[in-house]
């Protein structure tokens with residue numbers, strides 16, 4: 064399934080040269096990081112509400128919106144889903160405490 068993320072990431076790269084009038088993603092890029100982050104926040108809130116309501120269909124739909132806008136954010140800052148998947152793979156087999164100890168210092 065990670066091919067879906069890869070294909071979407073390729074499309075998000077292509078949209079960097081697109082006309083904001085003809086593409087939702089290009090419009091988000093043109094508005095900049097604050098607008099993209101606002102969308103990530105809104106979609107996170109909508110996902111939380113769906114989960115609190117226990118509405119399975121809405122949880123899937125809103126989580127897809129959240130992942131999509133998170134991917135737009137990653138593309139905007141020059142990262143790909145593979146960078147996040149690599150980090151999750153690195154955590155495989157670590158306990159929660161070991162993972163915490165391996166974090167970059169804040």
Ligand SMILES: N=c1c2ncn([C@@H]3O[C@H](COP(=O)(O)OP(=O)(O)OP(=O)(O)O)[C@@H](O)[C@H]3O)c2ncn1[C@@H]1O[C@H](COP(=O)(O)O)[C@@H](O)[C@H]1O
Nearest residue numbers: 071074075078085086087088089090102105127128131132
């Ligand atoms: N996966 C998505 C996707 N998921 C959600 N959305 C859009 O994200 C927005 C979700 O925001 P809301 O629910 O708040 O709805 P809204 O009120 O219309 O949003 P705003 O206009 O207020 O931001 C909607 O406009 C959705 O259409 C998406 N838009 C695009 N994609 C993918 O991105 C590709 C490129 O899109 P374009 O750049 O538009 O061609 C598409 O082919 C899809 O694969």
